[in-house]
Amino acid sequence: MSSELRVGFVGLGSQGGPMARRIAEDGFPTTLWARRPESLVPFDDTPAEPAADLRELGAASDVLCVCVVADADVDQVLRGDDGAVAGMSPGGIVVVHSTVHPDTCRRLQADHPRLHFLDAPVSGGGHMAEARQLLVMVGGPTEVLDRCRPVLATFADPLLHLGALGAGQEAKLLNNVLFTAQLGLVADVFELARARDLDPTAVATVLAHGSGRSYAAEVVARAGIEAMGQVAGPLLAKDVGIFAEIAAPTGGPLIGAARSALRAMRIAGKEPTP
Numbered sequence: 001m002s003s004e005l006r007v008g009f010v011g012l013g014s015q016g017g018p019m020a021r022r023i024a025e026d027g028f029p030t031t032l033w034a035r036r037p038e039s040l041v042p043f044d045d046t047p048a049e050p051a052a053d054l055r056e057l058g059a060a061s062d063v064l065c066v067c068v069v070a071d072a073d074v075d076q077v078l079r080g081d082d083g084a085v086a087g088m089s090p091g092g093i094v095v096v097h098s099t100v101h102p103d104t105c106r107r108l109q110a111d112h113p114r115l116h117f118l119d120a121p122v123s124g125g126g127h128m129a130e131a132r133q134l135l136v137m138v139g140g141p142t143e144v145l146d147r148c149r150p151v152l153a154t155f156a157d158p159l160l161h162l163g164a165l166g167a168g169q170e171a172k173l174l175n176n177v178l179f180t181a182q183l184g185l186v187a188d189v190f191e192l193a194r195a196r197d198l199d200p201t202a203v204a205t206v207l208a209h210g211s212g213r214s215y216a217a218e219v220v221a222r223a224g225i226e227a228m229g230q231v232a233g234p235l236l237a238k239d240v241g242i243f244a245e246i247a248a249p250t251g252g253p254l255i256g257a258a259r260s261a262l263r264a265m266r267i268a269g270k271e272p273t274p
Contacts, residue, residue, distance in 0.1 A: 004029065007151055008061030010054070010077050010084065012039045015122065016067030016097065018129035022155040023065075024048040031060040033084075058087030063148045067097040067122075070238060071104045078108065090114040093148050097122050097136075099176070099235075101242050102166030105139070109165055116144045119165060120152065121172035129155040136160065139167035170246065176239040177258050182216035184261025187225040189217075229265025237262050 007028045009020040021043065024030040030048040033056075034040050040050050051057035054077055058064060064084055068074055074096060078085045085094065085108075093116045096105050105119040118140035128134045136156035138145055145152075145161055152159055162171045186207070193203040204221035207213055219228055240258045247255070 005148070005151060006031070006060060006062045008033070008051070008057045008064040008084065009048075009067070010034070010057060010065070011067030011069075011073075011098070012043075013067070014126045015129070016065075017042060018126040019065070019067060019097070019122070019134070019155045020048065021046060022129060022132065023151060026154040028151060028154070031057055033057040053082065054084040055082055055087040058084035058092075059089075061088060061092060063093045063095060063151050064088065065095045065097060065151075069098065069235075071098075071100045074098050074100055074104055074108075079111075085112055085115065088115060091116070093118065093144060095120050095148065095152070099172050099239055100169060102139070102169040102246065105169065106166055116141070117165060118144055118148070119168040121168055122156075123172065123175060133157050137162055137168040137171045139163055139169060139171075140165045173239050173243040173246070176236060177243045177254055179216060180236045180240055180261045181254055181257035182214050182261075183220060183225055183228060184257055184264050186214065186217045186220040187261070187264050190220060225261070225264050226266055229262075229267055233262065233265045233267040236265075237267050 005028060007023050008031045009016065009023065010033050012020055012032060012034050020030065020032060024043065024046040031051050032040060032043060032048050033051040033054055051060060066074055066077060068077060077083060078094065080086065094108070095118045097120050099121045102119065105117055109117040118138055120136050120138045123135040124133065132155055134155045136152055136159045138159065138161050142161060162168050190200060190203065193200060207217035207221065240255065240262065244255050
């Protein structure tokens with residue numbers, strides 16, 4: 001498919017903004033929408049054009065990428081007479097980059113059979129999108145992914161197809177629940193090390209080079225688990241809660257470790273309930 005494929009993008013935050021920039025700078029006709037006009041200012045030096053409203057965004061999009069925060073946000077920008085989906089032509093593709101419940105994507109497909117939906121949550125941060133090295137996990141029909149693969153390839157490497165619609169979300173949730181659990185385990189390790197009068201800097205070096213090394217160990221050593229809770233705690237709690245719902249009862253030990261980590265982050269009242 002040529003670069004004349006028209007792409008829309010909504011959700012221009014620290015993650016979505018660099019993704020949209022890569023799409024626009026790689027020559028795809030790109031239309032953007034944002035609630036706050038200031039979110040569009042960084043794109044003044046790109047060929048991207050703003051849409052007046054969500055329906056106009058949909059009408060300008062053969063492929064519409066959505067990178068908002070939560071399930072309610074996805075529904076809000078897509079559904080209804082004023083939503084982006086209302087403006088899209090039959091056969092259009094909606095790519096949900098948000099980390100949401102798999103059923104949110106499945107319901108959208110069931111409610112809008114004239115369109116094609118992919119779930120494609122991401123991991124790595126805006127700097128990895130800029131470097132074209134963002135991890136993108138896709139669920140949905142292979143032929144639909146192949147149609148929009150050139151768009152996703154502007155920022156994705158690796159670009160992984162996990163299975164049917166919703167599979168990308170399940171893989172992303174597994175990743176985030178494991179990371180959350182590891183944060184709690186590493187926090188326990190540092191607490192034990194302090195209780196045994198071990199040098200915390202030396203312990204951090206051990207965890208960076210030994211067989212117990214992990215990204216979570218780097219994070220806790222650098223900032224502490226409470227600081228991590230302030231930065232990402234509510235989002236991790238959301239993802240643990242979704243995974244607990246879809247995986248119960250098979251996710252027992254993993255969910256338990258993740259919940260312990262959320263408590264260590266002092267996310268009072270936000271950790272998922274059983």
